[in-house]
Amino acid sequence: MPTTIIDVAPGDAGYALVLHGGAGGRIEELSLEAHGDYTRGLSEAHAAGAAVLEAGGSALDAVCETVRRLEDNPLFNAGRGAALTASGAAELDACVMTGDGRAGAVAVSRTAKNPVFLARAVLEESDHVLLVSPRDEQVREWGLEQVSPDYFVTQARQLQLTNVQAKRLEASRHGTVGAVAVDREGRVAAATSTGGMVNQRDGRVGDTPIVGAGTYARDGVVAVSCTGEGESFIEGVVSHDICARMRYTGADLATAVAATIETELDGRGATGGIIAVGAEGRVVVAHNSPAMFAAYRTPFELVALT
Structure with a gap:
């Protein structure tokens, strides 16, 4: 289907934040369970992250707090309420990346309450980028719930x-x-978290924890978080491709996102969605799926797409 591109000019707050809660459309059972209260969940998560930025906090702090709120909300496919594997288990993936080139990620996490904080611990407390099925002892050592x-x-x-x-x-x-942000110091960051695909094979890992596929950030350019058919996002290195188009061809943010969707998703017959924030505070929300959950602020109002 045609790609929808929402392009929001920078505001005067000195920072910007946009989040997504998945693309494709509501899951009927979840809609019934929560009476369709997606809008409030998205809005509350955005408010939490924006409060961090308004207080002068970092982009990394803001995206982690935003994603934490979504992980704790059972409406969304991350943390509590994540999609289940074929055996009925929850295997959680997450990634965080800062614009200075540092990243941390986890795959097949089973006991950390907030996988986004576990991914951040990998970034800040270890010499690694990606841990798979981290041991409970490691989670406790890092002081995580x-x-x-x-x-x-x-x-x-x-x-x-x-x-x-x-x-x-x-x-x-x-x-x-996922969430992406630029703070008042001009630093960008991205965070993404997921339970993967419902009924996926146990042990399957999608694009979320793969740096450059589902999550990417580079200061002075862009921060990106993706949702969709993970295998195609991995094969197309989608989040990095957007950054590369901006860095090496001079494309603006909306043009880079649209071109990547056309080349790497449409070209594979895949669907999904992308959120991105440029270093100057421009926000783009894009999807070639029927719908996308997202929240962002225009100069006039907070917009929650459900």
Whole structure:
């Protein structure tokens, strides 16, 4: 389907923040469970991140706090309420990246309450970029809150998995949350978190924790977070491709995003969505899927897409 591009000029706040809660469309069971209260969840998450930036906090602090709020909200496919694997388990992936080129990521996390904080710990507390199935002892050593794996499993997601396995419902490939920001110091950061695809094979890892695929940031250029058919985002190195178009061809943000979607997603027959913030505070929300959950501020109002 045609790509939708929302291009928002920089405001006068001195910072910018945009988040997404996945692309593709609502999951019917989840809509019924929460009476369609996606708009409030998106708005509250945006307000939390914006408060960090308004107080002079860093882009990294802002995107992590924004994503934490979405991980804690069972409506979204991250943290509690994440999509379940074929065996009924929650295997969580997350990534954070700062514009100075540092990144941390986790895949197949099972007990850290907020995978985005675990990804940040990899960035700040280790010499690594990506940890797969991190041990409980490591999570405790970093002082992060732990929960039982059952904490992440909701009745709505169990019903969704049952319906997908019985072929009464098509498997969603678009559930992910993320946030990108530029702070008053001009620093950019990105954070992305997901439970992956409903009914995916145990151990499958998508684009979210892959630097340059689902998550990327570079100071002076852009921060990007993606949601969609993860395999195609990996193959197309989508988030880095957007940055490269801007750095090496001089493309503006909206043009770079549109060109990447056309080349790397449309060209693979894949769908999904992208949020991005430029170093000057310009915000772009784009998707070639039927719908996308997102929240951003224009010079006049906070907009929540549901």
